[in-house]
Amino acid sequence: MTLNLMSRYLICVEEQELEGRLRAARVRPTRQRVTVLAALASEEHDATAQEIYARLRESDEPVGLATVYRTLALLTERDVVDELSHHQGESCYRLCSGGHHHHLVCSSCHRVEELAGCELDEWLATASAERGFVPTSHTLEVVGLCERCRTA
């Protein structure tokens, strides 16, 4: 009972925090958008649009599939969430800390770790310049096996 109250309180706090993120990105914090973002925040690994839709469908705050897609597209564009493409044919989404970084994805359980600090820019600029290119962006995705899956 006390725990119940506590978690209810925490959920409220989190929702306010998420609403803040939305406002900061100039995204109107509708019930659906906060719900989608909360689902993403509670996801240990990354999640596809379909997974989020399925999860919310069974909750007490369902959100239409189209809205899930529209929300994720908007949030990706506004850099509130990261879109990963290690899945081929399906996009995965993840709530990340800000700044440029890359991801380490476990091929077995889909656990995702952030790889902070990218030291590629300098090398890329040099190597690209040799071919007349000016790099505008890059994506690096590392696939591997996490400790738990390796020892299991």
Next chain:
Amino acid sequence: MTLNLMSRYLICVEEQELEGRLRAARVRPTRQRVTVLAALASEEHDATAQEIYARLRESDEPVGLATVYRTLALLTERDVVDELSHHQGESCYRLCSGGHHHHLVCSSCHRVEELAGCELDEWLATASAERGFVPTSHTLEVVGLCERCRTA
């Protein structure tokens, strides 16, 4: 006329070379497979399955769409061609030199340059180990503007 003979000759030479690549990959060199590979070889940039299908459809050696897909999947698996995913939702294919390398893609004209020599492995191994991961593979794709598109 002489030129015609010449190019005909060159085409034969190239086809034999391509057949060799297929045999080396333990892929039976059928007419369709050689045709798909030749289309890829004559492509200045990278190409999607649909593009290759469309091009061959208008040539005198059409190949069914399903066969194009099956061939590209097989050749990718056998490391005869590289599959790039900078397009989101659609895979691009390219005939590459062997060995591990990355790509520089022009966002305007889709020109692709190979970026030889990848110095990421060491850094990745270290950074991954800190999180208990053992990296098995990685993909780096650099998007930029090529010289021609920048000055145009």
Next chain:
DNA sequence: ATAATTGCAAAGCGTTTGCACCCTG
């Protein structure tokens, strides 16, 4: 009131698959 947002269902699009036919070995 005005403009943005949502849900639903239909359409879109790239890709895969079932199956009969064909060719090669």
Next chain:
DNA sequence: CAGGGTGCAAACGCTTTGCAATTAT
């Protein structure tokens, strides 16, 4: 004649879109 390869069309799965209803400012 046995087995892989091919073509066609249908099926698939993810994503987008048109539109009317709803909601926020």
